[in-house]
Amino acid sequence: MATTPAATPPMLRRVNAGKLLSVLSTAGVMTGTGLIEATGLTRATVHAVCNDLIAMGWVVELDPGHDAPGTPVGRPSRRFEFNSQAGYVLGIDVGAAKTTVLLSDLRGETVAKTGRSFQSVKTPAEQTQVVNEAVLEVLAAADVTDSEVLAAGVGVAAPVDREGNILVDDEFWRRFDAGLTTRLTELHGWPVLLENDANLATLGEHWRGEARDVDDLVVLLAGERFGSGLMDSGRLLHGSRGGAGEMVYLKLVEGVGDTAGIARTAREQGAKAVADPTVKTSLRELAGSDPVTAELVFAAADAGDKVALGILQYVACRTARVLATLGILFNPELIVIGGAVAAAAESLLPSIRQQLATYTATPPRIAVSSLGDTIVSVGAVRRALNYVEQHALDLQLSSAR
Amino acid sequence: MATTPAATPPMLRRVNAGKLLSVLSTAGVMTGTGLIEATGLTRATVHAVCNDLIAMGWVVELDPGHDAPGTPVGRPSRRFEFNSQAGYVLGIDVGAAKTTVLLSDLRGETVAKTGRSFQSVKTPAEQTQVVNEAVLEVLAAADVTDSEVLAAGVGVAAPVDREGNILVDDEFWRRFDAGLTTRLTELHGWPVLLENDANLATLGEHWRGEARDVDDLVVLLAGERFGSGLMDSGRLLHGSRGGAGEMVYLKLVEGVGDTAGIARTAREQGAKAVADPTVKTSLRELAGSDPVTAELVFAAADAGDKVALGILQYVACRTARVLATLGILFNPELIVIGGAVAAAAESLLPSIRQQLATYTATPPRIAVSSLGDTIVSVGAVRRALNYVEQHALDLQLSSAR
DNA sequence: CGGATTTATATAGACTCTAAATTTAGATTC
DNA sequence: GAATCTAAATTTAGAGTCTATATAAATCCG
Structure with missing residues (x-):
């Protein structure tokens, strides 16, 4: 009872x-x-x-x-x-195109790091295989055995509820292996903690990024697609089925309309400009026969190309509107922009900040992540460390005498 | 240390x-x-x-x-x-136009209730005076003395942070008396717990309303202006300065554009129709020389007036878009619509639900509040009871032997 | 080498809980 | 009406935790 x-x-x-x-x-x-x-x-x-x-x-x-x-x-x-060597934890980012794996000691110091592309992956089982190869690589590199690993945090680009269950009817499932977590447990015997990637990014920024000491926080992943992690008073939000932070609402936001992130918008707008013969832009020569990339647009803008500059202005406008909605509705102290294009986003900040101020009189601080492509895996390490700290006194350490 | x-x-x-x-x-x-x-x-x-x-x-x-x-x-x-008579708590809703005061025993049963209009109020000090009169009335009605009241919860239509501090640069301040809470403490010696009204409405629905057993919850106050209270895993969100749930972002949402709630939109659209001589509507005769009210529009629609029906369709469309943004971004299990027009909103529900489904494949459940005009004050009672339960073992009861 | 200083260790006392034995209050039975 | 039965209350003993105080130890300094 x-x-x-x-x-x-x-x-x-x-x-x-x-x-x-x-x-x-x-x-x-x-x-x-x-x-x-x-x-x-x-x-x-x-x-x-x-x-x-x-x-x-x-x-x-x-x-x-x-x-x-x-x-x-x-x-x-x-x-x-x-005893920071009393055990180790893994932080695993299972992205759409690649996986990043960190092995960390109990103080959170990275002991080994690797990554794998999913380019050749065709089936979910192959994906699990690739992830596991990366895991084995970091363990071997640091000479750490299975029994020394106390927990593994795993981040995926799909809604995950508080119990670590992934929302089944998500498009991410076309590629993602539902059996990944159980398979890792089977193979190695670890507790595997599944969590949404944006949520882990938020843990990462809160722990080792721009948001130390900031307990009311939003992290916006802004690469291919916008995604967000929400933290209120130091706690991550999940919602009833793990969907908190989901950005599909952006199709209702004027001047945004979909969840395309900074990289994708820049790339698509660049390709559109190149395809239109009436538009005069250096992108055409720069790209040559290859498809236009976001990096190319940023480079062209740096070199003063008017069309590329216009595209970045459009990207900044979209981003400012996204930040405005999140900033007003959640009232975070800080919003951190992360993802593949975070470094490039730095140059957009002045424009973003200026536009943001037109939407709200009390805008949050805006920062750009410096965790790079480890933003999710660092958060996954933190998630695993949280688990270990919570269960420390119940765990049987292999090093115990 | x-x-x-x-x-x-x-x-x-x-x-x-x-x-x-x-x-x-x-x-x-x-x-x-x-x-x-x-x-x-x-x-x-x-x-x-x-x-x-x-x-x-x-x-x-x-x-x-x-x-x-x-x-x-x-x-x-x-x-x-x-011993539910070991003490009492007050729940006070300080709205824009009126105040509602509940006196409750420690089990949450209402012992006395009253209200006062702010119609004649001109200065903030007068507002405090009116609120205090209402408080004295419920105390007298239930024959309860100051020392028997263990706490008072107060709801206001402004951002309030976790410590109960109100955001100073808010337009609500033109009317609201900053000294209300300290004045109540001075006069009666109670702990006064200030909180945002939508947050209290959320506590109220969670406790005694449509959302019992629902821990991931949004409550949308939809009367004159949209306002929202957000609850994740049973905890109210506040954000860094109490602004969580603030709806100013709606000016960025297509087809919404401002924070006007259901009542205000219906009233304004009705007035606009009446003022336009080319529009043919029964509202003109119904209103006569008085200004058009939301109630009038609902009544005319009930009677089959085409223009009024069109207005309600517009209102439903706006509301569905608001619910969609909140539902997608927070992923609550349930959204409760409350406020002055909650009862009338019932008839809009089918239309709202249908439109909501076009924005998200996994819409939250939508319900209409049945707490009426006590939605905030019931939550204020709950807030006060939470305080009492938290401090129970420290409190000196006047009934203790 | 003895005194000063800081820390470590040991002991006693207070408060809490559980577990088991004993007592109690009423109903049932003979 | 006394013996019996039952479930709960009460009492007692024991173990675990903390604090507070007393004693012992290790190092430095003159």
Whole structure:
């Protein structure tokens, strides 16, 4: 009948141990006294908990030494350090065209990184195969075994609900392998945490990107298609079926009309201009017989091509309108623009900001991501680390004595 | 240094007492055994906590009796009941044109209700005066003293952040008295909890309206202006400055263009039709020399007036587009339409649902509020009750022995 | 080498919970 | 009407947690 178990004395230890571990995992080497100050616990408790954590393998004890080097008086402190090699986590971005895989230690430092194109992939099973190859590569590169990996975060370009279930009737399914997560668990025995890519991008920016210390946040993935991750008070939104942040509403927004992102709009507009013989543009010569790319449009604009500049103005206008709707409706402190074209988007920022101000008197700050093509995989690492931190005291570490 | 205090043994009691109180406050009379099942605690603990709660005044003990009437064997149980008269809370809706005030017991049952028009109000101070008169009226009607009121929730049509601070540069301020909350605290000594009206409407629908058991929810206030409250996984969104749910983005939505709600659109379109001599409509005779009202347009449409029917079609189209943007971007399970015209909106539902389906393949459920003009004040009561439940074990009850 | 200083460790006390034994209040049975 | 049965209340013992205080240890300094 009881919804939550009763609160018992051992739970106190659990809470305090979790707190101590969380302090240790973010700080560096800490002395007993330092932990007392950081946690509010008594010295006796701090040491008891630390002894437990050492026995479990989460913490390592260094040689005793003094905290402040200036006044080396008194008995030297015991010194504790979070054992960032107690295990590893994987962050996997399964994109439309490629996959990016990060292997990270428990402090979030990247240990190995790789990527694979999906160019030759024809069936979902092949996709899983390619992802797994990339995973095996990073494990081998860092000499990490299956049992040392404590969790894997996986990002996909489809709605994913809070339980990690993917929305079945999504077009992404044409390519994506439904069995990926279960297959990874089968092969390696890891907990696999599936999440929407834009949501992971938001976790990534919040953790290691432009949005540190920003708890009311929107991240706009703006490459091929617009996608958004929404965070309110430090929590990701999901909606009832994982669809929160879905951008199909843009077909109702004047001057936007569809979910085509910056790269796609630039490319399509460029191709249109090239195809029209009455338009005079250097894009035609630059492209030659190859199809026009977004990069080409940005380059031409840089070189002063009027048509390319016009296209970028149009892109900036669309983006400003997208940012305006999100900024007004969610009232984030900051919106971060990420995705393949984030770097190029930098040059559009002044124009975007200026137009944004015409839609709202209190616009959010706008920034461009500096995480590049790891924006999703970094977030996937964070997702996996969240899981590990939550379950730390239940996990059996292979390094535990 | 410590961000949160250390977990100590007395906190266990606090947690368990809180849980027991929360079970008791929602259930009716409970026996010791029933509480054991509901909380997972031991009999010894249940009784110890109950004795504490009785001493504090939160719980009353009834004469012992048997739980199941069929088999009255064994020693009769002690029977406990949440003392819903241990205190009271106020729910206050400060609207643009009027205020609604509810006095409720701790179980959320309305004890007294009243309202006041702001028609004669000219200054902010007068507004506070009118609100306070209404408050005094409900207190007198239920014979409740200041010290028995444990909290007051107040809803206003302006952005309010998580700390209860109102956004200063809002047009609502022309009428609203900034000093209302501090004045109420000064006069009566209550904690006053300020919150945005649409957010409170969302709490209200979630608690006592159409959205019970729905944790991913949007409530659209659709009277004079569109306003929305957003709930994800049972939590209200606020954004960084309380602006979450703000609808100014509608000026960017095709076929909507501004935040005018159902009532205002119907009224204005009606007036426009009447003013145009080339338009043939029964509205002209119905209105006579008075200005056209939304009610009049609805009535004329009911009677078959073509122009009025056309206006309603336009209103339904606008509303469907608003619902589509919210439904797609937040993916709520349900959107509830509330506000002054909620009842009339019922007739538009089929048309709205049909159009909504053209914008998204997975539309949310749409419902119309049945809370009428108490939608905000009921939510304000819930807000106040949340506060009381959170602080229950710290509060000094005047009824405590 | 002894005093000062800081930290570590050990001990005692308070508070909480659970678990098991004992008592109690009423109904049932003989 | 006394013995019996039953379910709940109460009591008691035990284990886990924390804090607070006392004692021991390790290092520096003169």
